[in-house]
Amino acid sequence: MAEKDAGSLTHLGADGAANMVDVASKDDTVREAVAEGHVSMTAETLDAILSGNAKKGDVVSVARIAGIMAAKKTHELIPLCHPLMLSKVSVEIEPDPALPGFRVEALARLTGKTGVEMEALTAVSVACLTIYDMAKAIDKGMEIGPVRLVSKTGGKSGEWTRSAP
Template sequence: MSALSHIGASGEARMVDVSGKSETARVALAEGHVIMAVQTLAMVLSGDAKKGDVLGAARIAGIMAAKRTHELIPLCHPLLLTKISVDIAPDEALPGLRVRAEVKTRGQTGVEMEALTAVSIACLTIYDMAKAADRGMRIEGVRLLEKSGGKSGDWRAPESAA
């Protein structure tokens, strides 16, 4: 493992200087899931949650979160994002909802944190909107699935059973 890029020689936190990097197309895909009771999943899918459209609100929250990642994570660069998609799909086997986010830009640094932030906030929004029915929901499996672009090239997570 290489040295941490956000730590200076004296151990202080620092924002990485990306001014010498080439602009390239950057893409990141992240996922996570919210495990819930079967009855809670049915309520969410039928649109009967007291707070309203859980899936629509979670999708918008994820998009908004990706755009504000640099405000939430101290050493992230503000980026001009060219695409943010948040997809939420039911999974009866969990039971629960699987959340995926894809983020794109053309720039000097990657969008992994933006994709992970989108997934995390979408999952938290699902929890918030359905917690009155099921406080035992669990948010799990938030991870980067793949990224492309930049000096380090492409990366893909190993297959997982989750």
């Protein structure tokens, strides 16, 4: 098989076929990723959620659990992701009256041969979708803001942190 250049896509073979990357020869390292996103809504919707008046229940708690569960199932959702033994997943959801809405941040960590960026991004995405689902009866106009990687550490590529805008 031909060597890939540094700028090539690792999941595509020379023939263009999609493949799961073989990570067997990689070193186990501690790998961590942080992702973020937000859900913007009307101030009235934010107030209703914070006061516990959403018909479906505790929006923030359910969204947090949904995000954690999603991180653990990333390999079932994204076809070429490896199943991972995550050692830590956390999802923080904070109200932000300035949006108005909620800011969501997820952290995923493991010691292993492949990164956890997709797990952190999936956790944030599903937590945001869950907030939308649980409050859509109040506000169908909510928007899910940019979901993006904030930082990653570990592996051969080392550390990466998003630059300030």
